[in-house]
Amino acid sequence: MKTIEEQFYDYAVVPVVVLEDAKDALPLAEALTEGGLSCAEVTFRTEAAEESIRLMSEKYPDMLVGAGTVLTTEQIDRAVGAGAKFIVSPGFDPEIVDYCLERKIPVFPGCITPSEVAQAAKRGMKVIKFFPAEQAGGIARIKAMAAPYTMMKFMPTGGISVDNLKSYLEYDKILCCGGSWMVKGDMIKKGEFDKIRQLTKEAVELAASIRK
Secondary structure, three states: OEEEEEEEHOOOEEEEEOOOHHHHHHHHHHHHHHHHOEEEEEEEOOOHHHHHHHHHHHHHHEEEEEOOOOHHHHHHHHHHHHHHOOOEEOOOOOHHHHHHHHHOEEEEEEEEOHHHHHHHOOOOOEEEEEOOOOOHHHHHHHHHHOOOOOEEEEEOOOOOOOOOOHHHHOOOOEEEEEEEOOOOHHHHHHHHHHHHHHHHHHHHHHHHOOOO
């Protein structure tokens, strides 16, 4: 059984999803899976997030479904109760991180400063989110921070697209990239799941060509 980190590396791209209506969860999961990415970070920004995670996890038990934009321990409990296999937070919140670590829940907090990376390293963490990636300095900043923290791998999210994916995935300290270009909210609302499937397939092919 592969670890979550190993699965992230294999996928290379993790779709970051905002679902406004839980009815879209299963068609989206089907489109992503058929496109070659059986994984999703469902952001906890909407009322539909918890039910969406539950539906996706029940119908697609092998799919790597997690909760993103988690801001409270109560959201952690709800997400995990619904079937989330990992937790992502936008920033480094010691309460969130420690709550997950104590319960052996995989957690990937957002870090953009050496001080935040130091807090993660101090807790024995080996993988962190880098958010918002492009706005915070992109791959150049990641390389600068990775130099003293040689054990750390990064999951950049924010502003990543087909245009800059190569610059990230070529660097050996990048575990995977979070992206929403293949699952934009308006596409989901319009029910354009064929388009999502195609964009997902193209993302998989692009990542494979970079990491060949």
